Amino acid sequence: MPAEKDILGAKILSLHSELMCAFPGLSRLAIAIYDKESDLLKTFADSTVDHSPIRYYCAKLSAVPSLQSLADNHQTRVIEDLENIRDSLSPHTQWLAHEGFRSSYTVPMYGHDHLIGFLFFDADRPKYFDELLIQSLNIYAELVTSLLINELSPIFTLRGALNTARNLTHHRDNETALHLTRMSHYSHLLAQKLSAQHDLSEEFIEYLLQYSPLHDIGKIGIPDDILLKPGRLTEDEYATIKTHVDIGLDIIDSILREFELVSLSHIDILKNIIGCHHERYDGSGYPKKLKGEDIPIEGRIVATADVLDALSHPRPYKKAWSFDDSFCYITDNSGILFDPDCCSILQENIEEFRRIYETFKEV
Ligand SMILES: [Fe+2]
Ligand SMILES: [Fe+2]
Structure with missing residues (x-):
């Protein structure tokens, strides 16, 4: 059914x-x-x-x-x-x-x-x-x-509009296209493996794959000097970075209004991905400090996938960790920062995740 x-x-x-x-x-x-x-x-x-x-x-x-x-x-x-x-x-x-x-x-x-x-x-x-x-x-x-x-066509319209917005500001973005590919494939694999346990449908899993690359769309509203700053951010700068979540949700709302897509089905999946990808399982995330299963499953999945990829690649403020070190960081924080079910799936299927990492390697 x-x-x-x-x-x-x-x-x-x-x-x-x-x-x-x-x-x-x-x-x-x-x-x-x-x-x-x-x-x-x-x-x-x-x-x-x-x-x-x-x-x-x-x-x-x-x-x-x-x-x-x-x-x-x-x-x-x-x-x-x-x-x-x-x-x-x-x-x-x-x-x-x-x-x-x-x-x-x-x-x-x-x-x-x-x-x-x-x-x-x-x-x-x-x-x-x-x-x-x-x-x-x-x-x-x-x-x-x-x-x-x-x-499907409203979803393609929406993705097209968002990708255009993204491409216009692409030169400012540290996160490469391959980051989005890897993290969306990690998310997709996590969702597939969690499907029986969490009763996730194929439609849900497909939309998760389509929408997860848009998690950071709100970063187009963050000034360059903060977004691209090498090294540590001040407290104020970090507070500004955190606003990318709400900016992202505002962008989605205005595009939905503009393109008359307000009744688009499954849009809650996109909103939850954008709104919850920085929430952490123990409530230490942002913006709402949601805890445990109060964080929608798509938020928990994308958070795990996003951090796994962010750790294993360089950022202006840090060097790349190895895939295994990044992997251990996630699983060591099972039930603390990350959803324990997502972490179990990672542990049970490490080679499949490594394959995604290897397939979409930066050159
Ligand atoms: Fe983000
Ligand atoms: Fe990301």
Whole structure:
């Protein structure tokens, strides 16, 4: 079941119940979204009846030639009997066959001629998708595509506006583009690993990845002489730096008003990331000195990811620590500065985090 906040997940679920009345054999409807920059295809929303849904599946499209070819040729695909292609290398197809689905219909979705994802219709019986059914499902596919575009395009508009603001002031910023890439990937990995424990949906995890690079957007309002000052800050200067959190929230509010995006779903995730990335688990952070679980989970995740990366790279006021020293600082402060669940995930998966550090190394 999608969480209450999962707007698209809820719409998919209600669409599926509607379709089930007309086509009772249709037992699954799922969306995977595509990110052109990373070539990643990720499960996003899923309505599965009588099967455990596949969750957090993520693969490079280029590594799934069958889907890549559908995308390139704007073609749909019917698999009449999944039993016959059990040997397929695609984990998605393997999962479908393993769960007992027998036939499937796949539709690539496009926005302005660019691939935005795939829609999967699956059935428990073989040869379920005949010509007539496909014609009806194509109409629903159009509808789902519009839903997806409606859901995602305001987020891209917002990110575009914020990135423009960021780029305009980029030369003043000490934090490199790679810092944002690494910390957003650390955040994404933390959220994936915490998903079962904290009931985090795929939509939530995707928005966390999209929004976490914007955590310090408020720094565009901090004067150069303070932002770029090498060495220790005075108490007053530090107080000025701390205002970047509230400045960030003000920027978001005015952009939302300006672009008429006030009702944008999931905007609370962005606000919590900006508002809480300097809160600390023991209440010693700022601006609200929130404590423990009063800090929203997205704030706790991003705080952990941000500090891990900040420590392991140079800043005007400090040299870079090694990855292992930075890592130990975070885990030594488990339950003090940082969320203990985030720290356990770090400890259990150190090599996966190190891989992100190595992949996006500064040159
Ligand atoms: Fe910050
Ligand atoms: Fe940062």
